[in-house]
Amino acid sequence: MLLRINLNSGKAKDDGLLLDNGIRIKNNAKRMIVPYQVIYEQTGQLLPPGIQGEAALKVGYGPLEGREWVMNLGGISINYRDWQLGAPLILETRHERPFLKMQFELEGHSQYTPRWQRGSKATTIEGGTHILMFHPAVYGKLFYPKSRRVLDIEFTVDYFKKLFQDDFSAMGAFGTAILDERPELIDDRSLPVTGRMKSIIQEILDCPFENHLKKLYVESKAIELLLLQLDQFSKCTQTKETFKLRNDDRDRLHQLKEMIEQNPNAQHSLKELAQLVGINEFKLKKGFKTLFGHTVFGYINQVRLEQAKQLLGDPRLNINEISYLTGYKYPQHFTNAFKKQYGYLPKDWRAIHADCHPL
Known part of the structure; x- marks a missing residue:
């Protein structure tokens, strides 16, 4: 009711x-x-x-x-x-x-x-x-x-x-x-x-x-x-307990997190990401994991897959197109990553959630 x-x-x-x-x-x-x-x-x-x-x-x-x-x-x-x-x-x-x-x-x-x-x-x-x-x-x-x-x-x-x-x-x-x-x-x-x-x-x-x-x-x-x-x-x-971050390093890592969320499909090496926010690679790797509970590329992958879930709701897009739009070079890599993350192939997720809406 x-x-x-x-x-x-x-x-x-x-x-x-x-x-x-x-x-x-x-x-x-x-x-x-x-x-x-x-x-x-x-x-x-x-x-x-x-x-x-x-x-x-x-x-x-x-x-x-x-x-x-x-x-x-x-x-x-x-x-x-x-x-x-x-x-x-x-x-x-x-x-x-x-x-x-x-x-x-x-x-x-x-x-x-x-x-x-x-x-x-x-x-x-x-x-x-x-x-x-x-x-x-x-x-x-x-x-x-x-x-x-x-x-x-x-x-x-x-x-x-x-x-x-x-x-x-x-x-x-x-x-x-x-x-x-x-x-x-x-x-x-x-x-x-x-x-x-x-x-x-x-x-x-x-x-x-x-x-x-x-x-x-x-x-x-x-x-x-x-x-x-x-x-x-x-x-x-x-x-x-084993790794401390200065406040300015925290700010740089939060800046990087926002950059990833705004453009998860950008292709960068770890060195390039470190240079973008002005931090060394060691602090980037350890600090990002400490602050956000993910590796840098693990978080990029998660954001891409969340974006893919949204795109799967659009029946006009096929799986290959969604793979490309979310930054995956090969559709099979996208399919494997999606199944590992959510337990379903993209096509099965689309079928299950086609008419599912909370409430």
């Missing part, structure tokens, strides 16, 4: 928007500030707390138009959001329950600023990255400067303890913080969403099962994402 939420029925005022419930929303040409629960409250809870089930809805509010899907499994809650924003949006949020969540910011940007530090920590998640966070309580503001797609997977603390059999030693300081009920992030920065993670997320959205089988399938995929996330952060921590 799709629910339509439209909160634009409030009475317009020069100093903002006055809703029927008396809450005033600050609004100007640059941003809108909204209490988070206002987006949903006119229809009640999407799913009552503690109730297992699945629901989808469309949201329409001020500069926000989008759609959401949520599934409560008992101990795990999964929420996929696809929000289109006509202007930057600030959401005021507050709740007292513990907040243990994986966040995969597939597109966009998310920034949380707490009003007080005792219950939560400031968190910034760039588009294309993910983080695991624990907040005993949440009270602050969420800032979204642009449209976003995100998958949130929230665990109850009891479920997490049962999953790890009360042994959080593998998570180091993060595990200790959960037991001590202190706010913590698994790392001081988010890491890139890998190709495998993206595939699992898409598998969740395209789940072929119904009822109890769907619950089992989605829950297993959520745990698989958690394992991949913990493994990636663990490897990154080990690398950081």
